[in-house]
Amino acid sequence: MGLLILAGNTLFPCFLRFIIWAMRIMLPDRPKWQSWRITLDFILEHPRRVYTNLFPARHTWYLLGTIIILNGIDWAAFELLSIRNKDIESLPTEYRVLDGLFQALAVRAGGFYVVTIADLHQGLLVLYVLMMYVSAYPVTLTMRNTNVYEERSLGIYAHDESPDSPANTSRSNVVMDLIRHHLGRPGLSETSRGYFVHQQLRSQLSHDLWWIALAVFFIAIRESDHYEAQPVAFSTFNIIFEVVSAYGCVGVSLGFPGKNYSFCGAWHTISKLILAAVALRGRHRGLPVAIDKAIMLPSESLAWAEEEDAAMRRDRSRAWAQEHGPVGSV
16 A cells, blocks of 8 residues: 555656566567567657656656655654654554554555554654655656756756856855865856756745745634634644645645544634645646646757757856866865
């Protein structure tokens, strides 16, 4: 069940590529299957030209490793923070370990939890909030980093100023380059894909946090009368948990004491509408920034554009290397 949850969510690109690879391996070496082999080879070699959620092998391995690390953190935190928790320690040890693993795999799948969320340790709930928020980032950033038809937005991030411009020859930049060089932490080249991922991560964080912060702010204002009557049930953390769960399209709720519905069921109508808007916005955050031309097959015009982009990146990389080359010799 845990693998099915991951296969339909964050590990969908990994399972999809594995299925295509397995099909290619099992195809018999006969002439009538030649067209199938050519098609599958093309898909495996150029996955982003075919589908938005199909990535190259290297990026797929990175995605798999990231998901394993995130789920491993959830699993370890569940086992450690459940110590002295009577509701969980009442379970046999082997079941408690398996429950922790399943709970870690089902963080972003509401309805599959094995224990009551409200009974968990507060630190574990905070970790779940973070994981519900960041769990969509590996797939989203990989999708944008592998978009082969957006080369100008992927690879070309060099400044428009010439190498002789004051911005490139200022003393402050030289000092910062020296510090980065001697500390062993060189800055990311603005022509690299690493710089693109860094920029995308910053942009996504700033864009997401505005929605979550404003939603929590307005809901907290509207539910102030409920907070005065029941400060524990309507705490700010409970509101944050509900909003992040909705934004991540998880569907997990801390519930409301004495009721069989979720926490937002006790809110005012305007707060529910705000939460619905947040959920709608969060449902689309995994999409590409702009139109993703993944299904366009190669053509002469696209090949010319890619060659032009490659030449531009090469020229800018050489100019940057000549300008910032032997930093340690200054």
